[in-house]
Amino acid sequence: MGRLPGERPAGRCLRPAPEAAGRTEREQRACPVRRFGLHPARWIMRPDPVRDAPEMIHELVCTTCEVASGAQGDFDAARDWAFAHTDANPTHLRYFEMAARPWRVVPADGDRP
Template sequence: MRTVFRYITWTMAPHINADTPEMLHELECSSCLASSGTEADFDEARARAFSHTGSHPSHRTYREVVTRNWHMTPAEGECL
């Protein structure tokens, strides 16, 4: 049995087409790890973070978790 490996150059970009799931946003409180929940609309996640800070004024720092689909393709001129 013989195996041949060929190295090619790849490019990577956000995957955008009709079947691609939307980008999702989540804001997580750095103080208590409360989450806004996963939202397609960033403004919804942000509104939940404002509400959380309103209830807990000392909780002012958040981390954003983004889920975005990416797609790999061979570079121009490369073929599989």
């Protein structure tokens, strides 16, 4: 999926920090260095695998009538709902997908607050 203009990949620094030499790869990925030349980054985000929860939650919304499939832990279930909805309403052909996944904010230095 493409990025919007001016958007940068999550978890990456805008520019390599001069003090990056000597830091571990994990420290460099976390980027606890100066961003925008102001302050060291204190936090990073990463996917949070929640026990007994789906990795992603999908919901399809019909753009014609705004009826939704409801949150599904499996995209195939949401897709099957869209097929059934179109069967019942042949002019309803377009859908938006709403997807969500759990994320967790953690300290950039690895210490717990």
